[in-house]
Amino acid sequence: MAKMMYRDAVRLTIAEEMERNESVVVLGEDVVGGMGTDGGPEAIGGIWSTSTGLFDKFGPNRVIDTPISESAIVGAAAGLALSGKRPVAELMFADFIGVSLDQIWNQIGKFRYMFGGKTRCPAIIRMAYGGGYNAAAQHSQCVHQILTGMAGLKIVMPSTPEDVRGLLRTALRGDDPVMFLEHKALYAVEGEVPDGDWTIPFAHARQVTSGEDVTVIATGLMVGIAEAAAEAAAENGIGVDLIDLRTTSPLDEEAILDSVEVTGRLVIVDEAPPRCSLATDLAALVANKAFSSLKAPIEMVTAPHTPVPFASELEQAYLPSPDDVEAAVRKTLAYR
Amino acid sequence: MAKMMYRDAVRLTIAEEMERNESVVVLGEDVVGGMGTDGGPEAIGGIWSTSTGLFDKFGPNRVIDTPISESAIVGAAAGLALSGKRPVAELMFADFIGVSLDQIWNQIGKFRYMFGGKTRCPAIIRMAYGGGYNAAAQHSQCVHQILTGMAGLKIVMPSTPEDVRGLLRTALRGDDPVMFLEHKALYAVEGEVPDGDWTIPFAHARQVTSGEDVTVIATGLMVGIAEAAAEAAAENGIGVDLIDLRTTSPLDEEAILDSVEVTGRLVIVDEAPPRCSLATDLAALVANKAFSSLKAPIEMVTAPHTPVPFASELEQAYLPSPDDVEAAVRKTLAYR
Amino acid sequence: MQLSRDELIQAYRKMATIRAFEERLHDIIATGEVAGFTHLYCGQEAVAVGVCEHLAIEDKIVSTHRGHGHCLAKGCDVTGMMKEIWGSREGLCKGKGGSMHIADIDKGMLGANGIVGAGAPIAVGAAMSCKLDGEGRVAITFSGDGACNQGTTFEAMNMAVVTKAPCIFVFENNHYSEHTGFEYAVGTQKDIASRAEAFGMKVWRADGCDFFAVHDTMREILEYVRAGNGPAAVEFDTERFYGHFEGDPQNYRGEGELDRIRDTRDCLKIFRQKVTEAGLLDEAVIDELNEAAEADVDAAVEASRAADRPTAEDVLTDVYVEY
Amino acid sequence: MQLSRDELIQAYRKMATIRAFEERLHDIIATGEVAGFTHLYCGQEAVAVGVCEHLAIEDKIVSTHRGHGHCLAKGCDVTGMMKEIWGSREGLCKGKGGSMHIADIDKGMLGANGIVGAGAPIAVGAAMSCKLDGEGRVAITFSGDGACNQGTTFEAMNMAVVTKAPCIFVFENNHYSEHTGFEYAVGTQKDIASRAEAFGMKVWRADGCDFFAVHDTMREILEYVRAGNGPAAVEFDTERFYGHFEGDPQNYRGEGELDRIRDTRDCLKIFRQKVTEAGLLDEAVIDELNEAAEADVDAAVEASRAADRPTAEDVLTDVYVEY
Ligand SMILES: Cc1ncc(C[n+]2csc(CCOP(=O)(O)OP(=O)(O)O)c2C)c(N)n1
Ligand SMILES: Cc1ncc(C[n+]2csc(CCOP(=O)(O)OP(=O)(O)O)c2C)c(N)n1
Ligand SMILES: [Mg+2]
Ligand SMILES: [Mg+2]
16 A cells, blocks of 8 residues: 555556566657756646656657647557557546647547558547546536547546546557546545555446435546535435446446435536536436436536636536535435 | 428528618528539539528528638627627538537637626527438537537427427527537428417427326437327327427426426437437436436436447447337336 | 837737737746646747737737736736636636636737647738638737647648638747757757748748747738738747746756847847937836836736635526527 | 659559549549549549659558549548448448548558548648657648638648648649639638748649659658658649539530640549650550459459448447447
8 A cells, every 4th residue: 555646647558568567658749848858857747747757767759749739649648559558648637638639530540440441549548638637618628528429539537646547557468449537636646555566447337425315427526526415415314325437438238227226316426517417317317217216317517518617616616516416415305 | 380490491491580680691601502603503502401592582691601611600609699780500411510619619609608607609500410411420410519519509309390480580589509400311201380470498308208107308300209109109099298499408398397297217219329428418407306206227328338320330330229219218117 | 120119008008918928927827826738838929919019909819728927918807818817707718718718809829829839820810801701810829849740730821821811820939849858859959940841831940038029020921912812821930938838847858048049039028228329218118118118917817816706606507698 | 753663653554543433423423333422533643643742651651522533642542442432331440431531540641531631630630640650650631722821721731830840831723722713812822832831831832744753742841840840831733623522514614624624634644644755655555454453453343242241230340449
């Protein structure tokens, strides 16, 4: 067991896999940083410090600073992966899928299918997502709702340092493209991480709290928000079965359906806006496959249908809070 | 009343609005076509023939051929709209939002909010979407599931020449950005269109067939598919309340909820793949707001979680068919 | 130097205002009183002001993540901006946009932009609009040396040439994009202007730390573009005094680099030296202008502290004109 | 002409195969037997073959929507390709990709591509991989004159220069992007090569209708790139004989333009004339090669007609390695 920050879990895992497998290469803007230097303290290792030290250890051929050209970054990852390498590309902010979506959606995600199953494209695209930093409309967004619907991609949303370790290892050892979504408000969060070389398979949800009254589903930063609500509910004698999905594609349908079968009540917490979202995706799944278990309307706690605002008061109101989740839990329980 | 094709409804409406309002300008790849000529027969007016004749009539300042630079096309539309013009930009295929999403999502859709409500950005982005033409994975996609979740945008999906007329007029006279999604398999479809200067407001669904047994919701090409299924069902004495949403954002929630209140059974037909889709969006709406009316699991007829395949046999299997819809209708009716 | 005394005073006053605004923000952000990603423009004032002094309200500009200077130079209200950065409901954008999204359409300021490279195509559209209006107006896009590697910037340059849009691409080469050196990230390792030239534009180059070089160059460019010759580009060599964003320790700078540029490349010092040596303005006038700028900023900060905060209901407004 | 008789025969045979393949498709598509968006490469054969004759299987290419020629030149199986275009389950991509998405990774053919400009960044990645392997391999991206206006193409060029990736940007200037003329859409109105040069690359230019010009130029380029000098670019002036896609009536062509290019710019005719005049190959040999190519295509068509069709279950496979 070691205590480490979420960001360190990212960095350590990449470093270890680079050691294990020389086909792993890292690229992105400022992943070295301080160019013109020979590494050392000037090499900041990315603005999230998720690649600090990699350049000094693995050199310029495997840790590659790029210009501000996200399409070319993701495209280069695609070409590296088609050529048998395992690129780990960083989009500094998830919002930048806006300038690189074609390479993610129409290239990386589709090669295997378009080419009749005759290739593998194990490109990992890491990106920092989410709100809470007064970074406003273009630097605070969730993108899992956009990416999850895209066939060919796998979408990972770790909520703890431990999950970063286990899921990133799986991503780096698998043969499919993975969008690895790191919440920027989690980077400095610390957690215990078991030693050893273990992995967490995809589509393997984590039960965060167990209870028989309401099922709550969350991902990423929302897991902590939901957990706070679950704890408050527990004090009022309400048992929350809190599920952290860990990956949204593939999806652990079984964990969801099994839980709803017991509770009959569902609250979904999603940091993204409400339309065509993961929240609606899960609600639809349950309304289709666990309808007979349902005892109450499905509640969704999401951001509103607006861009992410700048001012703290606005952003706090925008983001789902433990109070919002608790209210939804109470609402579903009140339904008879 | 005049009979006209869907593509002509697009072209005529743009021409009329250009006449009415000199701030309307058209831009896109080959919207003139045959460059180097002075118009006339060489000017093809777009590969969908949706701008044929505009160049001859309105000249090079208002009908602008562009290089293959979709980000710059949409970006230019953004700049034109912020400057008080009403650009109608064409993305030749909806799939090309992949190379222009930032300008759609992070710029056009967000200006008004980010700028505190102090601007209008009435940019219309037209795009040809959908399958059925053996155009394979990168030229056959639906994008409404991606765009509908993006706050600030309005999403229009006309299914008939009449609706093209009424909705495009509304788009061109409104003050918000509109993504106007034209299904390529509908371009050659003919329909009766009333004369005169009438419009169809957004969030105003159309009841295609009425019935009290099952609610079916569809958009675009799927309306015809669902209608065929509804007719077949009617022969078996099943009454289908078929709703054509016309716009997915804003959404006519009332039409949906009112119908489900009556039928208690819902089938959603969506040409897009299943995850984080419009189908799930509508299912979630109903599972939340009309739960007490629901008598059966919500059924969704969608494309599978795969890219669009090339071969006819594959594409036919990929796309929702009247048989698929009928099966879903029967399934929901069989549930007790 | 073809400027009148009043024009000189106005130009310096604007530069001084930007400087005072940014230095104050630097101090305040360090205390934690103001939140968000803030990119300070200090050091580059001569570019924003040298460009915008030529513009009318009807000319448009599109800015970047480092937009305060452009906004102030184009005439945005100092207090309105400060309130916006403070996240106040009284801010220029009601606290919804913040530092990276300040806009003032009525002033021809079409927005700062958090997405590197996104401004250039928007400016081309604004320029197309100017062309349609036929009144000799232009649109200007500011881009950094880093932004010049983004595909949108290239597309925009070609599109402007093809459509003969009166668009001016102003590249501010401050030698760094975040922590990465210009010589590393721009393949030519030479300049940005020759890339712009390869798209078929006439280009200029000038010292961006010398207000007069900027101003003279822009006069030429504007004459050329307003005459209907299509777009143009210019590269200004300039310097960024603070970190990429507030909080950046700037480890990547060479030894003594910051001291050197502060010493020899400060556009305010250079301006002062030139006008006093030429006997155009007294030291005392310059000092007064600095003080006036500080006073403006004092007032703006005070007003921002006292200003209304937004409420939860405000989240939902201003998404659509009608929905 | 430093080529042996065998090499000449092989090169012509490939060009003839592409020609026969495309002309046959043209006829068949007109009957409606084959569906989909098909873009024929006829007229440009000298480029694909002149480039690929230098390559080993370990060298990679990335192609475009007009990809049949590149595929065949890089060694994709004629019948496998025809079956793919036919939408057969036995096709190179099991009928899932079709004309615009043919790939054969084992042959170093990383895919045709339906998105204009998408191939260039992918090729840079493949070139980075070659550089990592350190065995002197290269990656080549083919782009049209239209594709050279897409932001991704520009980003890729700069990225290749910055990372010193052994990537070769082959621009096939056939004067049209769909219905739009090169002189209109490319701002410089001059060429593509000088834009590439402005990104910091060494560039070449040659006649793309002369196999020998292409082949000689590529020899130089490959020497330069394999030696570790980073990327390079080349512009080949070439001609497209058929419409942009099948069904395009080509109204935009000048009067007599098609007859003229068919007459004077046919790379097969030019090859034939050069080798026969130089006494390197007989007319009879050339005729035989043409016949052999036709026979291959006959066989491919026959096999495609008889080949297995995909079934509904096939839709769901090949999305992931494991899900
Ligand atoms: C598309 C995109 N990529 C990356 C970023 C992150 N980012 C913000 S500013 C910046 C550097 C910009 O450099 P430059 O254009 O030289 O402007 P400067 O900061 O020097 O003013 C980067 C990489 C972004 N905001 N948008
Ligand atoms: C991003 C994108 N935009 C537009 C298209 C539609 N399109 C397909 S080919 C083509 C023209 C390409 O011209 P060029 O690059 O010169 O290649 P050529 O067709 O001449 O071989 C266009 C506009 C596309 N496929 N992808
Ligand atoms: Mg810079
Ligand atoms: Mg071409």
